[in-house]
Amino acid sequence: MTLAAEETESVISPAGRQLRQGNKAPRPARRWMTLIRREPLAAACLAGIALLVLIALLAPALAPYDPNNNDVLNRLKGPSATFWLGTDELGRDLFSRLLYGARTAVETSFQSVGMALLIGVPLGLLIGYLGGWWDRVAMRVTDIAQSIPSLIFAFAVIAILGRGVNQTAIAVGIVFSIIMLRIARGLMLRERELLYVDAARVGGLSTPRILFREILPNVAGPLIVEAALLLGSAIMLITMLSFLGLGLEASTPDWGSMLDEARKYQVLHPFMALPPGLAIMAAVLLFNFTGDSLRDALMGRRRVAHRKLRQDRRARNAPKAKAPVQDADTVLTVQGLRVSYLSESGKPMEVLSDISLDLHRGETVGLVGESGSGKSTTGMAMVGLLPDTASSSGHVWLGDTDMLTAPAAEAAKRRGPEIAMVFQDPIGSLSPVHTVGQQLIEPMQHHLGLGKEEATRRVIELLEMVGIPNAAQRINDYPHQFSGGMAQRAMIAMALSCRPKMLVADEPTSALDVTVQAQVLKLLGRLSTEFDMAVLLVTHDLGVVSEACDRVVVMYAGEIVEVGKVADVLAKPRHPYTYALLKATPRNEAPAGRLPTIPGTVPPPWDFPRGCRFAPRCAFVKEACTIAPVALVDGVRCVRAGELSLEVGA
Amino acid sequence: MTALLQVKDLAITYRTGGSIIPGRSRTFDAVKGVSFDIAAGQGLGLVGESGSGKTTVGRAILRLVKPSRGSIKFDGQEVTAFGSNTPLSFRRDVQVVFQDPRSSLNPRRTIRDTLAQVIKRHFDTPDDETQRRAAELLDKVQLPSYHLDRYPSELSGGQQQRVAIARALAPQPRLLVCDEPVSALDVSTQSQILNLLSDLRRDLNLAYLFISHDLAVVRQVSDFVVVMHRGAIVEQGPCETIYTEPQADYTKLLLSSVPALDAWKRRAGLNA
Numbered sequence A: 001m002t003l004a005a006e007e008t009e010s011v012i013s014p015a016g017r018q019l020r021q022g023n024k025a026p027r028p029a030r031r032w033m034t035l036i037r038r039e040p041l042a043a044a045c046l047a048g049i050a051l052l053v054l055i056a057l058l059a060p061a062l063a064p065y066d067p068n069n070n071d072v073l074n075r076l077k078g079p080s081a082t083f084w085l086g087t088d089e090l091g092r093d094l095f096s097r098l099l100y101g102a103r104t105a106v107e108t109s110f111q112s113v114g115m116a117l118l119i120g121v122p123l124g125l126l127i128g129y130l131g132g133w134w135d136r137v138a139m140r141v142t143d144i145a146q147s148i149p150s151l152i153f154a155f156a157v158i159a160i161l162g163r164g165v166n167q168t169a170i171a172v173g174i175v176f177s178i179i180m181l182r183i184a185r186g187l188m189l190r191e192r193e194l195l196y197v198d199a200a201r202v203g204g205l206s207t208p209r210i211l212f213r214e215i216l217p218n219v220a221g222p223l224i225v226e227a228a229l230l231l232g233s234a235i236m237l238i239t240m241l242s243f244l245g246l247g248l249e250a251s252t253p254d255w256g257s258m259l260d261e262a263r264k265y266q267v268l269h270p271f272m273a274l275p276p277g278l279a280i281m282a283a284v285l286l287f288n289f290t291g292d293s294l295r296d297a298l299m300g301r302r303r304v305a306h307r308k309l310r311q312d313r314r315a316r317n318a319p320k321a322k323a324p325v326q327d328a329d330t331v332l333t334v335q336g337l338r339v340s341y342l343s344e345s346g347k348p349m350e351v352l353s354d355i356s357l358d359l360h361r362g363e364t365v366g367l368v369g370e371s372g373s374g375k376s377t378t379g380m381a382m383v384g385l386l387p388d389t390a391s392s393s394g395h396v397w398l399g400d401t402d403m404l405t406a407p408a409a410e411a412a413k414r415r416g417p418e419i420a421m422v423f424q425d426p427i428g429s430l431s432p433v434h435t436v437g438q439q440l441i442e443p444m445q446h447h448l449g450l451g452k453e454e455a456t457r458r459v460i461e462l463l464e465m466v467g468i469p470n471a472a473q474r475i476n477d478y479p480h481q482f483s484g485g486m487a488q489r490a491m492i493a494m495a496l497s498c499r500p501k502m503l504v505a506d507e508p509t510s511a512l513d514v515t516v517q518a519q520v521l522k523l524l525g526r527l528s529t530e531f532d533m534a535v536l537l538v539t540h541d542l543g544v545v546s547e548a549c550d551r552v553v554v555m556y557a558g559e560i561v562e563v564g565k566v567a568d569v570l571a572k573p574r575h576p577y578t579y580a581l582l583k584a585t586p587r588n589e590a591p592a593g594r595l596p597t598i599p600g601t602v603p604p605p606w607d608f609p610r611g612c613r614f615a616p617r618c619a620f621v622k623e624a625c626t627i628a629p630v631a632l633v634d635g636v637r638c639v640r641a642g643e644l645s646l647e648v649g650a
Numbered sequence B: 001m002t003a004l005l006q007v008k009d010l011a012i013t014y015r016t017g018g019s020i021i022p023g024r025s026r027t028f029d030a031v032k033g034v035s036f037d038i039a040a041g042q043g044l045g046l047v048g049e050s051g052s053g054k055t056t057v058g059r060a061i062l063r064l065v066k067p068s069r070g071s072i073k074f075d076g077q078e079v080t081a082f083g084s085n086t087p088l089s090f091r092r093d094v095q096v097v098f099q100d101p102r103s104s105l106n107p108r109r110t111i112r113d114t115l116a117q118v119i120k121r122h123f124d125t126p127d128d129e130t131q132r133r134a135a136e137l138l139d140k141v142q143l144p145s146y147h148l149d150r151y152p153s154e155l156s157g158g159q160q161q162r163v164a165i166a167r168a169l170a171p172q173p174r175l176l177v178c179d180e181p182v183s184a185l186d187v188s189t190q191s192q193i194l195n196l197l198s199d200l201r202r203d204l205n206l207a208y209l210f211i212s213h214d215l216a217v218v219r220q221v222s223d224f225v226v227v228m229h230r231g232a233i234v235e236q237g238p239c240e241t242i243y244t245e246p247q248a249d250y251t252k253l254l255l256s257s258v259p260a261l262d263a264w265k266r267r268a269g270l271n272a
C-alpha cells in the first residue's frame, strides 16, 4: 500500500497546538510566565495559596511569641510595637496565635480534602463504572448520609473519635468523601458513555487500568476544581466547629476559637475579632477564587474575546446601507457576506468570504459542501442569528431590512412572519419541560395576535397538515414522546405557523432515518409550492439535492464555487469540486472496484490556500490556479472552467 | 465449513427504569431472536433504521452488553459462557471500530500511546518492537508516522477514524465489528475509509460485521446482508440478491427511500 494518493492534509488546530505545548512544556519558567499573562487571577490565587502554606510551615519561625504563653500583665492589649495585633484575655500574642492558627487551618483542611480525594474519588469512580445495582445501593446510602447537615454529621463523628486536630480532619474528611464520591460518580457516568472507554474494554485492558489510566486523567480537571472549593468549605466548617467549642482541643491555636474568645470580650476589646475574622474570610475567598478561576481556565477563556468582537461588530456596521432594488420574485438577497470567528488563539479567522446569492419565491435551493465549508454559518447569517463570537460584513436583505446589521429586536420581529428556520436536531430544539402544544401555540398568539382558542385550532390544523395523526391529542405530549420524524414535522409546522416567505432548513433530515427522510423531503416540497415560499435546504448529500431542489449552490472552504439549476449541475458540473463530490457520493449500485475519492480534507480557515482554495485536492490543478484568488464568473469559480469537460457518466 | 461467528436466537433486554428491588424495573426488548453466521473473511452487512437493534447486536458480540437469551459462538467457543472476565484471546480476535472517531480515542493520549498500550497488552513486546509495530500499523491505515506523536484533537475526522482502525488492527483480529464507521464522515472521506477497509479485508483475510443505516454504503462492502426492523430480522441473503430482488416489504420501502443521485431526471420528466 502506498501513502501517495490518499495522504491527507494534517489539520492542527491552534487549540491542539496549545494542548501539546502545555503537555510537554519546554521550560517551566516560560510556562509560569505564560500562565501569569493569560490567567492573572489564577496565578494570583496560586501565589496566595503558596503564601498561606508557607506561613503555616514557618509559623514557629515567624511568630514572635509562643502562642500559648500567658502573660496576665498584658491582658486585652491593643496593637503595639511589642504585640503587633495586641493580646487576648490571657495575654497571649494575637499575631502569633494567628500564624499558628493558619498552621492549624492548613493542616486540617488539607488533611480532610486529601482524605476525600483518596477515599471518595476512587469509590465514586468505581461505583459509576460498575453502575446498575451497585450504583443504586450506594446512592441510597449517600442520600441518607447527606440528608444530615454536615456540621451535625461532623459533630457526631467527633463525639465518637474525641477531639483533636486529626479527629476533626477525619470527621470533615468523611463528610467530604461523600460529596466527592457523588461528584466522581457523576463525572464517571458521563465519561463512561464515551466510546474510548468501550474501545479500552474491547482492547482487553483491565478494569483498574481503565479506571485510573484511561478515565481518571480525563476527569482530573473538574475534580481538582471541586477539591479547591472544598478546601474553602473545610476552613469554614472547621472554624465553625471550634467556634462552637467542638472539634479541636483548647490548647490548639486556631481561628475559630480565637473568634469565640473575641466574642466574649466584644464589648471590652472589640478589635480582637478582627484578625481571625479577616483571616477566615481571606482564606475561604482564596480557595473559592482558585476553584472558579481553575474552572474558567479549563473551559477556555472565551469571554474576553467575546466582548471584544461584539464591539467590533457594532462599530463596523455603523454606516447605514440602502437596500438594493429587488424584483417581485426575490425574497432574500445576500450581498458580499463575510463572516469571521475568533480562533482559540484570539486571531479572527474568516470562514465565509464574499457570499452573494438571491432566493426567489417558490424555489428550493440546495446548499451543499463538506462539513466546515460554511453552510450553517451562511444559514445563521440569513436569519440574523450569528453567534456573538462572529464578526461580519456585507448584507442580508430581507425586503428592506438588513438582517446582518439590524438591531436584535428588529431582526427578531422578522423571524416568524417573514423568515423561519428548522435545524438538524428536532428534539433538541424543543424545550423538554413544555408540551409541544404550548411551544407552538404561544408564538402563534404572540406573532399573529390570536386568542388562545383560535391559536390552538390553527396549530392543530398545521400539525395535521404536516402529517401528525391525532394532532388534537398529541399537542398535550412532551417532545420526548415524539419520534425524531414527528418532532421534525412539528418543527416545520412551527416554522411555518406565520406563513413566512422563506424557510432556512439546516440539515433537516440528516438525523432521521431514510424512510422518514423521504417523507420529510416530500413534505417540504409540497409546502414550498403551497405557500409559494423560498426554501434554503442545507445538506451534505447531493442525493437529497437531486430529490428535492430546483437550484444548487456548492460551497467549498467558505466560498461559493458553483451555482446552477440542479439538472444542469448534476448532469454536467463545471467545477472540479462539484464533479469530485458527485463521483464520491456512494450510489446504490453494485460495487465496481474502488470507490472514487477526493484526496485530503477541507482545510481549516486559518490554512486556506492563497489561490484556488480547492487546488491542493484538485485533479486538474495547474500552476495558474495557485497564483491569486479565483473569482466567481458566470456561476463557476475555476480558472479552467472554460476548457474542462467534466462528464459524470451514466 | 463451520462459520467463524455463529449467532443463534439472540435476544437482549434493556432495563429502562431503575429500582433496587430485582423484578421491579421496566424493560425494553431491543433484540428479539436474531440468528446469522459470518464465515472467515466474509463481510456481513447489518442494515436497519435507528432503534432497530443493530448496534445492540454488535455490542453483545463484543461483550459490552449481556444477552438475555441465545448463543454467540466465536470459532466454536460459546462467548456468552465466558463469565465476568473475557479471555484475552477473544479480545485479540474480535475488535471494533465505532461511529464517532473523536469520542472513541482517549483525548489525553498521543496516537503512539493509544497504539502502544494495546500492542503491549496483547503481545508483551519490548519497547523498541512495540514502537516498530505502532509505526507499521499507521502505515497500514495509510497515515504517515509523524502522526504518532499527535493528539486526537490535532487530526481530522477521517484521520481519527484511521487511527481507530489501526488500534483495532493492533491485536491482529479475525473479526472486525464496524458500527457505522463512516456515518460521521463527509462523503469524500467516507469513500477513502471504505476503500481502506476493503483493502485490509483482502490483505488480512478479516471478517466484517458492518453495521450501518446507509444502504448504499453497505452494498459496497458486504457479501451478505441482514435487514433488521424493530429488533428482529426481516430478511437476509446474499448482498446483490437483497438489493435487486428484495422480498420483504420493509426492505423494499428502505430501498425506495434512498435518495437517488439521478432523481432530478425523474423529476424533470414529471414536470415536463
Ligand SMILES: Nc1ncnc2c1ncn2[C@@H]1O[C@H](COP(=O)(O)OP(=O)(O)O)[C@@H](O)[C@H]1O
Residues within 6 Å of the ligand: A341, A342, A351, A369, A370, A371, A372, A373, A374, A375, A376, A377, A378, A387, A389, A604, A605
Ligand atoms: N461558533 C463558532 N465559533 C468558532 N468557529 C466556528 C463557529 N461555528 C462554526 N465555526 C467554524 O466556521 C467554519 C464553517 O462552519 P459551518 O458554517 O458550521 O460549516 P458547515 O455547516 O458547512 O459544516 C468551520 O471552520 C467551523 O469550525
Ligand code: SF4
Residues within 6 Å of the ligand: A575, A576, A577, A612, A613, A614, A615, A616, A618, A619, A620, A621, A622, A625, A630, A637, A638, A639, A640, A641
Ligand atoms: S482553479 Fe484550478 S485548482 Fe481550482 S478547481 Fe479549477 S482547475 Fe482545480
Ligand SMILES: [Mg+2]
Residues within 6 Å of the ligand: A375, A376, A507
Ligand atoms: Mg452544518
